[in-house]
Amino acid sequence: MSFINFNGKVKKMNHKPKGITELVLEVPTKELGNRIQNLAEMIDKDVKVEIESDIVRYNVQINAHTERPIVNYQVDQSGVVHIADPEPEQLEAELGLPAEKPKIEEKPMEIKREVVDQFIIEGMAPEQEGFPENMAEIAKRRIEGESYRKLATELEMSSGTIVDLINDYRAAVAPLAEAWWDWKEDQANESEPLQKENTEEAVEDEKGSDDSVPDEHDLPKDDQKDEEDGAA
Template sequence: MSFVNFDGSVKKVNHKPKGVTELVLEISTKDLGNSIQNLAEMIDNDVRVEIESDVVRYNVQINAHTERPIVNYQVDQSGVVHIAEPEPEQLEAELGLPAEKPQIEEKPMEIKREVVDQFIQEGMAPEQEGFPENMADIVKQRIEGESYRKLASELEMSSGAIVDLINDYRAAVAPLAEKWWDWKEDQVNEAVPMQKDEEAAEDEKGSEDSVPDEYDLPKDDQKDKEDGAA
């Protein structure tokens, strides 16, 4: 039995006569490698296909007036993402006037699926209301290669339902994953200058140690040097 696993792009979806839909995929020949022979052997044969997007799409609620998110997040020193405290009200609070209810809009966003999956795999995703308590573990099984069919059987639901559940969970934690990923990149960027400074300090120290000090010369050599100077 042939098996091919690859990353590619969906280029076309064509509806043809007799209730047939033609799907056109584009894959890099270099990435496909020797698997192209396995793929060729599947021509005109029945195959089982699972296609999963490499991006997670989600919506962020924003204040239509300020165009800023309604909910903001912050990351602590351990990398745990929390909902940030709301910003102090401005003039309304100072005058004791009732705050005007903001008009809320939803802004479509997207993030790489591997970022969200890494966030989940590292155990950073908190429980989400409306999902099973072990939802993160369920998604981990999928990330590690478990099939939707087996997960659906274990949870006693249809394959379509488990696909939707996992996709919805990824979308729910995506804003937190984005904030966490930005924090991780900041940690790396801050570490690089510190490492360079430490290396520069070591190089400078090594240079100083390699220069002979006239006061470290033996007494006889120091006397000869002083006599020569005189």
């Protein structure tokens, strides 16, 4: 039995007679590599297909007037994401006016699924209201390769329900994952100059050590004797 998995793009979907839907996928040849023969063997054969988007789509609530998010996040030194304190409107702060309830709009956002999945795998994703208490662990098991069918059987729900549940959880934690990922990149960027500086200092120290003239007490005894005879 042939098996192959790959990353590609869904190009089109055609509804045909007799209840048939034709799906066209576009896959870079280098993505298939030597596995292209396995794929060729599946032509006109019945196959089981699972397609999962590499993008997580979610909505962010924004203030329609300022176009800024209603909820902001901050990350502590341990990488834990917290909800930041709300920022008062500058005009209200200056005039001492009561805060008006802002008009809220939904702004569609996207993030790479691998970022959200990494956030979940590293145990940084918190529990979310409306999901099972162990939702983060359920999602982690799926990300690490456990089948939807096995999870659905264990949780006594349909495969379709567990798929929707995990996808909804990804969308729920996506804003936190984005803040966490930005923090990780900032940490990496800050450490690069320090690592470079330490490397350069180590090279300079090594070079200085090589160029130093040895003390006579550090010379082998034969060399010390030759120097004494020469002096005599």
